[in-house]
Amino acid sequence: MRVQILDTVLPTAEVLTEIKDGADGAVCVFDGIVRNNTRGRQTLYLDYEAFREMALTQMESLAAEAVTRFGVREVALLHRLGRLQVGETSVLIAVASAHRGVGFEACRWLIDTLKKQVPIWKKETFVDGAVWADGEPFPENLGLTR
Numbered sequence: 001m002r003v004q005i006l007d008t009v010l011p012t013a014e015v016l017t018e019i020k021d022g023a024d025g026a027v028c029v030f031d032g033i034v035r036n037n038t039r040g041r042q043t044l045y046l047d048y049e050a051f052r053e054m055a056l057t058q059m060e061s062l063a064a065e066a067v068t069r070f071g072v073r074e075v076a077l078l079h080r081l082g083r084l085q086v087g088e089t090s091v092l093i094a095v096a097s098a099h100r101g102v103g104f105e106a107c108r109w110l111i112d113t114l115k116k117q118v119p120i121w122k123k124e125t126f127v128d129g130a131v132w133a134d135g136e137p138f139p140e141n142l143g144l145t146r
Helices: 012-019 052-070 100-117
Strands: 002-006 026-033 041-050 074-080 082-085 089-097 120-126 129-133
Touching: 002 012, 002 052, 012 026, 012 074, 012 089, 026 100, 041 074, 052 074, 052 089, 052 100, 074 100, 089 100
Parallel strands: 002 074
Antiparallel strands: 026 089, 041 082, 041 120, 074 089, 120 129
């Protein structure tokens, strides 16, 4: 497993090259990027802070749990801290598995659980002010439908 918290640009290409193995039929990736707006407000940039040691420990635990819970072969879970501009990657999750279904499930579970449980905080700065995001879910109509 590769689990990291970095203050620099996340090494996406390197992670994807490292995680692949001949036994895999899929590598599912979540590349969380800073978008230019949130709920109609124009975003200038984001600032991420963390209780670094606790966050890293919890991320390692989540990665290990994903391997056990979903039966995937390998997980990479990286988060960036500091100021990020629109278009930059804040979180990278890669899950390698024999089959895509469990890879997608593990990837979705990892990002959802990370956002709820890991002590990483996001301050969103807009053209008209700033707020600390509290990890609230987006409205139901923006999520997956089942």
